[in-house]
Amino acid sequence: MAKPGGRGRPPTSVDIARAAGTSQATVSRALNGGRVAAATRDRILAISRELGYTPNAAARSMVTSRTGLVGVVVSDLTNPFYPEFLEEIAAAVAARGQHMLLQNAGSVELLLQQRVDGIVFTAAVEGSAEVADLAARRFPVVLANRVVDAGCDSVEGDHPAGAAAVVDHLAELGHRRIAVLAGLPGASTSARRLDGIGRRLAERGLPPPDVRETGFDYDRAVDAATDLLTAAAPPTAIVGLNDQVAFAVLNAAAALGVAVPGELSVAGFDDVRQAAWPTLGLTTVRQPLAAMAARSVALLNERIDEPGLPPRHEVLPADLIVRRTTGPVRT
Incomplete structure (x- = not known):
C-alpha cells in the first residue's frame, strides 16, 4: 500500500479512513479505545501501522477529553502472578490502541496527574478508601482479580x-x-x-x-x-x-x-x-488470566464511554490442574 501523505506530509486519520473504507469517526474510536467491532479495529490498527501513522496525543486529548492512558495498580511484583497478569492486561490495553501506566501500590495521585482515562486495580483489599473515593466520584475503575465492596465494576476467577x-x-x-x-x-x-x-x-x-x-x-x-x-x-x-x-x-x-x-x-x-x-x-x-485481563479492560472502556452504567461483576471459570505434587495418602 502506497503511503498517501505525499510531499513529506504525515498520514492522518482521514488517510486511514480512506484506506480502510470506513468513516473518520470509526477510525477515531478504534484508535482511542472506543466501541468498534474487533475485526474493524484490527484492520484499522494494521493500516495505521502500515501507513506509519503516529497519533498526536495532545491534540487527541483536546478533541476527545481522553489521553488514551490506562492506569494499572499492583501491590507485589515479587509474586510471579502479577507480572504474568500485567502482560495480559498490557496486551488487552494495546489491542485497543491505548497505553498502560503502571503503579506499584501506594497512592494513585501520580496516575491521576497523568490524566489516565481509568484505572484497573489488581490487588485491592477490603476497606480501600482510595477505591471507594474514586468510585464515589464516578471515576472509571475496574477491580481485577480481587474485589471489594465499593460499588464498582469487577472481574474475578471462580x-x-x-x-x-x-x-x-x-x-x-x-x-x-x-x-x-x-x-x-x-x-x-x-x-x-x-x-x-x-x-x-x-x-x-x-x-x-x-x-x-x-x-x-x-x-x-x-x-x-x-x-x-x-x-x-x-x-x-x-x-x-x-x-x-x-x-x-x-x-x-x-x-x-x-x-x-x-x-x-x-x-x-x-x-x-x-x-x-x-x-x-x-x-x-x-x-483465567487472559480472559480476566480482556474483560477488565473491556469493562473499563465501557465505563469510560458510559459513566452511568450500573456496577457489573463477572466471575470466570477456574480449573484444577493436577500435577505431581499431590498423591494418595501413604498407608
Missing part, C-alpha cells in the same frame, strides 16, 4: 469452585488432615478460597482445615509450613492460597526431608508459569 475442586481431589486421594496457608487479611482471593475450602470439607463430613496466616509472604509461609510439618500429627496435605505460598511449602518440606507427594501433598492457586516446571510440577487452580 474461587469457590476452584477451592471445591482442590478439596474433592485431596479427599478422593484419602486425605483427612488438611492444612491451609491463608493470605492477606482483606484480600477477597484469600477469603473466598478459604471459605470455599471450609465449606467443601464440611459438605464431605471432613474436619475443618488447620489454618495458618501468612499474608501471602514467602518467608512466613516457610515458617508456617515448618511448624505444621514438625508437629506431632502433621497434615497429610497443605494448600497454599497462592502458588508462591505453595512453593514455600515445597521448600520447607524438602528442607525437612518430607517426601512430596509420598508423605505430603501440596496444592496452590493461580497456576503461574513456574508451577508447570518439571522440577516443581505443582497441582494448582488455574486463573
